[in-house]
Amino acid sequence: xxxxxxxMGFLRKYVxxxxxxxxxxxxxxxxxxxxxxxFCLMMMMRWQLAYPGEPIPLIGGLLGETRxxxxxxxxxxxxxLGAMHGTIMVFMGIVPLxxxxxxxxxxxxxxxxxxxxxxxxxxxxxxxFVIGGVIMLVSFFLPGGAASSGWTSYAPLAVIAxxxxxxxxxxxxxxxxxxxxxxxxxxxxxxxxxxxxxTFFRLPFFVWxxxxxxxxxxxxxxxxxxxxxMQLMDRLAGTSFFMPSGLVVGGEQIAAxxxxxxxxxxHLFWFLAHPEVYVLILPGMGIVAEVIAxxxxxxxxxxxxxxxxxxxLGFLSFGVWAHHMYMTGMGTTxxxxxxxxxxxxxxxxxxxxxxxxISLWGASIRFPVPMLFALAFLPMFGIGGxxxxxxxxxxxxxxxxxxxxxxxxxxxxxxxxxxxxxFAGIYHWWPKITGRQMNEALGKIHFWxxxxxxxxxxxxxxxxxxxxxxxxxFDPTIYVTGxxxxxxxxxxSWSAWGLALAQVPFIINFFWSMRKQEMAEDNPWQxxxxxxxxxxxxxxxxxxxxxxAYSGPYEYSVPGAERDFSPQFIKQEA
Amino acid sequence: MNDPQYGWWLPPQxxxxxxxxxxxxxxxxxxxLALFVGWSLFIVFCLVRFRERPGHVAVYQPIEARFNxxxxxxxxxxxxxxxxxxxxxxxAKVKTLFPINDTNTIxxxxxxxxxxxxxxxxxxxxxxxxxGPEYYADDNPAGLDFDDDDGIDDIxxxxxxIPVDTPIIARxxxxxxxxxxxxxxxRITQDVIPGMExxxxxxxxxxxxxxxxxxxxxxxxxxxxxxxxTVESKQDFQRWLDEEHSALGLD
Numbered sequence: 001x002x003x004x005x006x007x008m009g010f011l012r013k014y015v016x017x018x019x020x021x022x023x024x025x026x027x028x029x030x031x032x033x034x035x036x037x038x039f040c041l042m043m044m045m046r047w048q049l050a051y052p053g054e055p056i057p058l059i060g061g062l063l064g065e066t067r068x069x070x071x072x073x074x075x076x077x078x079x080x081l082g083a084m085h086g087t088i089m090v091f092m093g094i095v096p097l098x099x100x101x102x103x104x105x106x107x108x109x110x111x112x113x114x115x116x117x118x119x120x121x122x123x124x125x126x127x128x129f130v131i132g133g134v135i136m137l138v139s140f141f142l143p144g145g146a147a148s149s150g151w152t153s154y155a156p157l158a159v160i161a162x163x164x165x166x167x168x169x170x171x172x173x174x175x176x177x178x179x180x181x182x183x184x185x186x187x188x189x190x191x192x193x194x195x196x197x198x199t200f201f202r203l204p205f206f207v208w209x210x211x212x213x214x215x216x217x218x219x220x221x222x223x224x225x226x227x228x229x230m231q232l233m234d235r236l237a238g239t240s241f242f243m244p245s246g247l248v249v250g251g252e253q254i255a256a257x258x259x260x261x262x263x264x265x266x267h268l269f270w271f272l273a274h275p276e277v278y279v280l281i282l283p284g285m286g287i288v289a290e291v292i293a294x295x296x297x298x299x300x301x302x303x304x305x306x307x308x309x310x311x312x313l314g315f316l317s318f319g320v321w322a323h324h325m326y327m328t329g330m331g332t333t334x335x336x337x338x339x340x341x342x343x344x345x346x347x348x349x350x351x352x353x354x355x356x357x358i359s360l361w362g363a364s365i366r367f368p369v370p371m372l373f374a375l376a377f378l379p380m381f382g383i384g385g386x387x388x389x390x391x392x393x394x395x396x397x398x399x400x401x402x403x404x405x406x407x408x409x410x411x412x413x414x415x416x417x418x419x420x421x422x423f424a425g426i427y428h429w430w431p432k433i434t435g436r437q438m439n440e441a442l443g444k445i446h447f448w449x450x451x452x453x454x455x456x457x458x459x460x461x462x463x464x465x466x467x468x469x470x471x472x473x474f475d476p477t478i479y480v481t482g483x484x485x486x487x488x489x490x491x492x493s494w495s496a497w498g499l500a501l502a503q504v505p506f507i508i509n510f511f512w513s514m515r516k517q518e519m520a521e522d523n524p525w526q527x528x529x530x531x532x533x534x535x536x537x538x539x540x541x542x543x544x545x546x547x548x549a550y551s552g553p554y555e556y557s558v559p560g561a562e563r564d565f566s567p568q569f570i571k572q573e574a
Numbered sequence: 575m576n577d578p579q580y581g582w583w584l585p586p587q588x589x590x591x592x593x594x595x596x597x598x599x600x601x602x603x604x605x606x607l608a609l610f611v612g613w614s615l616f617i618v619f620c621l622v623r624f625r626e627r628p629g630h631v632a633v634y635q636p637i638e639a640r641f642n643x644x645x646x647x648x649x650x651x652x653x654x655x656x657x658x659x660x661x662x663x664x665x666a667k668v669k670t671l672f673p674i675n676d677t678n679t680i681x682x683x684x685x686x687x688x689x690x691x692x693x694x695x696x697x698x699x700x701x702x703x704x705x706g707p708e709y710y711a712d713d714n715p716a717g718l719d720f721d722d723d724d725g726i727d728d729i730x731x732x733x734x735x736i737p738v739d740t741p742i743i744a745r746x747x748x749x750x751x752x753x754x755x756x757x758x759x760x761r762i763t764q765d766v767i768p769g770m771e772x773x774x775x776x777x778x779x780x781x782x783x784x785x786x787x788x789x790x791x792x793x794x795x796x797x798x799x800x801x802x803x804t805v806e807s808k809q810d811f812q813r814w815l816d817e818e819h820s821a822l823g824l825d
Binding site (some may be wrong): 154160243246251252253262297343378383386396470475485545558 | 575580582583584585594595598599602603605606609610613614616617620621624625626630631632633634636637639644645646649650653654656657660661662664665666668669670685688697706707708710711712716749750751752754756758761762763764765768769770772784785787788789790791792793794795796797798800
């Protein structure tokens with residue numbers, strides 16, 4: 001090992017690195033930048049929604065004549081922002097941060113491995129991600145702009161769209177390739193590189209969540225990869241996978257051969273995109289479980305049922321995709337099947353959430369910043385999950401489909417849900433990554449304002465949806481429903497800009513704590529899992545000596561033990 | 575005709591199947607609220623009761639919790655009840671029990687295109703003229719074959735008129751991309767898929783003027799793809815039809 005981990009030059013060490021920790025940091029920083037960028041796109045949309053047709057303050061004049069008219073947004077640009085916000089947040093923000101960054105950095109550490117199983121594959125995965133991301137960003141500068149057919153890219157609209165869509169498809173191919181390489185690497189790493197004594201049921205819940213996520217990535221993404229190639233062929237090579245015959249667009253007959261089906265795209269897309277929902281949420285649940293275990297000072301309640309629920313979730317997530325398609329006119333037999341599977345899949349989520357909540361009983365709860373985010377995750381994810389119920393049933397969906405209710409629902413899952421979990425992860429593992437503590441006061445300001453504004457954004461959306469306001473409208477006020485709910489729209493927009501301000505303490509903390517804060521100990525939270533056995537920050541190769549796992553992951557407050565934590569890596573005197 | 579009231583909760587409801595849908599939405603939301611409040615109270619209680627403080631230690635042994643079983647079984651039972659008692663029968667009624675044998679039923683062909691709706695009525699003879707994508711033109715937005723006599727008296731308009739208390743079958747087609755036929759007050763959403771004709775049916779319980787919107791992103795003008803939706807008494811509807819017929823010069 002020692003030879004492979006000798007000192008290296010700057011480029012080899014930080015840019016073309018094969019060290020899982022450097023790659024994790026690369027993923028993390030890139031993903032945070034993309035997240036911020038995607039957030040900025042949304043803030044521009046929120047201006048148009050709150051004050052339709054009014055010039056965008058500050059930046060309206062800088063966006064150019066193809067995007068704005070005298071500083072006011074054009075519908076074409078609004079559709080680009082909508083499509084790219086979704087794409088960037090899901091494929092270039094959350095997944096790379098949750099899997100690429102946290103998974104890469106902490107899975108090998110938590111299983112006591114020196115690195116991922118395939119370090120070069122790992123590097124290739126990051127590089128594919130960057131290439132895909134750059135293609136997506138560049139597409140904004142094409143004539144006609146970026147993709148504008150929604151993050152779902154439904155055919156035929158996407159097939160007849162401007163060149164931005166071609167870039168979107170190429171970008172997606174790279175992003176998918178990146179996830180596939182990563183997924184395979186995680187599966188092999190977790191199965192083969194576990195430390196001695198680290199049986200599957202001694203794995204931290206976070207590692208389990210990454211394992212299931214990796215399977216989802218590997219099994220679901222190929223469907224969209226294939227579909228992307230097919231859509232690209234429809235656009236460039238004159239095929240008609242998704243194009244029926246006899247289309248007339250703007251008075252012109254479309255020259256497609258015909259015979260294809262727009263519904264085929266939707267099936268292929270959602271066959272990926274529903275498991276993708278669990279890719280977005282499972283690593284978040286994993287992080288929350290870690291943080292809750294550490295800060296309750298007791299073992300997680302129901303670890304095994306949680307793991308079984310996770311496996312069941314992963315398995316069943318491949319059988320619910322068509323609940324996104326109730327309104328396409330599917331028959332009642334099909335919709336009954338998907339309504340039943342959708343109701344069933346809510347049960348394991350309820351079990352995991354309940355186990356985390358019951359874990360609080362009998363605890364001795366500490367409230368550092370990561371714990372605040374992890375605790376906030378519980379009710380926020382709860383709202384997100386619960387509001388999925390009416391959408392999962394076809395009859396209420398006949399009213400709620402494609403309204404703001406849907407937007408509120410999935411954002412509650414992913415924004416105050418997963419993003420809070422990711423913040424919990426950042427604050428929790430920061431001392432291990434950087435060797436410094438983050439500032440608690442700034443962290444608390446960050447948390448409380450984020451909590452307030454997240455709800456200020458997404459709670460009004462639920463009501464807007466109930467009032468019947470459709471999503472993806474450049475100007476909802478031209479409908480009676482949108483006009484009546486306009487107060488809610490304005491509330492949402494101001495909350496969104498408030499949320500941007502609430503990130504300022506985080507950004508300050510991020511840079512400031514790297515230099516100025518006090519040095520952290522190797523195990524500052526008195527935690528039990530293997531990542532805390534390393535020196536801080538962990539050197540290339542991770543563990544100076546081979547680690548052995550002697551016990552389960554969450555041995556806190558063991559009766560008769562000297563301290564209230566008994567790490568996995570220390571043999572307890574019986 | 576009273577002015578319908580719109581606000582921050584469900585909009586007016588005038589559909590024959592809408593009460594069932596609204597009832598379901600309300601029941602599910604009470605259920606959600608109960609669960610959420612229960613969870614939250616438990617969490618807040620734990621955070622206070624089991625906070626870290628001098629002399630307080632965590633309990634290693636897992637507690638014997640029974641209520642989680644009750645909760646999980648309760649959620650499963652509630653979901654099954656909603657599914658079996660409401661979701662499946664309501665949806666079956668909405669999607670399958672087409673009033674084709676009802677002689678009062680009015681059939682309307684709805685043609686969607688970027689970014690307008692067109693409503694095509696069969697006219698006095700009760701027969702639709704032959705249509706096909708090859709006939710679409712600026713002066714023929716419904717795509718009628720002018721050689722077919724059945725089509726001579728067909729009415730094509732940009733706003734939908736229907737009589738109250740009468741079953742309506744709408745046959746949805748699109749010329750170009752996917753659109754979605756949404757009438758919030760009727761509690762209806764139905765995607766219109768290129769290459770398919772999708773029928774839906776509904777029945778209005780009261781009169782008024784409302785809006786139809788497009789709920790599926792269909793391009794630049796998606797947001798302004800709306801149409802007027804007028805529900806009127808049977809007499810008023812007949813009068814409207816007669817006026818449209820005289821406008822065609824057929825009387």
